[in-house]
Amino acid sequence: MSLSNLFLRLAVVFVLIGVGLGYYMGATQNFAGSPVHAHINLLGWVSMFLYGLFYRAVPGAAAGRLPWIHLGVAVAGFLVFMPALAVELLGPRSLRGMAEVGLIVGPTLVVIGMILFAGIVFRHTGDRAVPA
Numbered sequence: 001m002s003l004s005n006l007f008l009r010l011a012v013v014f015v016l017i018g019v020g021l022g023y024y025m026g027a028t029q030n031f032a033g034s035p036v037h038a039h040i041n042l043l044g045w046v047s048m049f050l051y052g053l054f055y056r057a058v059p060g061a062a063a064g065r066l067p068w069i070h071l072g073v074a075v076a077g078f079l080v081f082m083p084a085l086a087v088e089l090l091g092p093r094s095l096r097g098m099a100e101v102g103l104i105v106g107p108t109l110v111v112i113g114m115i116l117f118a119g120i121v122f123r124h125t126g127d128r129a130v131p132a
Contacts, residue, residue: 003062003071007052010075014044036086043078043110051117061124070120074113081106 001009018040025031051074055062084102087095 002055003067004052004055004059006071007048007055011045011048011052014040014048014078018045033086033090035089036082039085040082043081047114048074048078054117054121058124061120066116067120070113070116073109073116077106077109077111077113079106081110 018037021033021037021040025033025037051070055067061067080102084099084106087099088103091099
């Protein structure tokens with residue numbers, strides 16, 4: 001599967017989770033999970049979908065190992081950060097200490113993923129773009 005398709009498919013899975021959480025919050029009138037819902041939609045849906053569209057629009061940018069490292073770091077960051085945030089906001093106090101590690105590691109990986117993506121974008125766009 002292409003890198004673009006993988007990002008796009010992950011984005012759709014993540015938006016289904018985010019929309020499902022939003023639907024549940026609305027149905028129960030319990031909005032304590034709103035920050036989790038917002039982060040799932042922003043990092044999971046919007047960011048992953050934009051990554052996929054970029055790699056589709058600039059196919060040469062998907063060549064090599066760095067874009068696949070970007071995928072791994074971005075997805076790992078999301079998958080660590082979202083459960084940790086949910087536990088911190090919604091979980092029992094006994095688990096919140098464990099969430100602290102995820103609230104450091106997850107966002108750090110997300111930021112590293114964004115930095116990798118910025119490097120890939122700047123390398124493959126503009127006047128001095130690496131040819132496809």
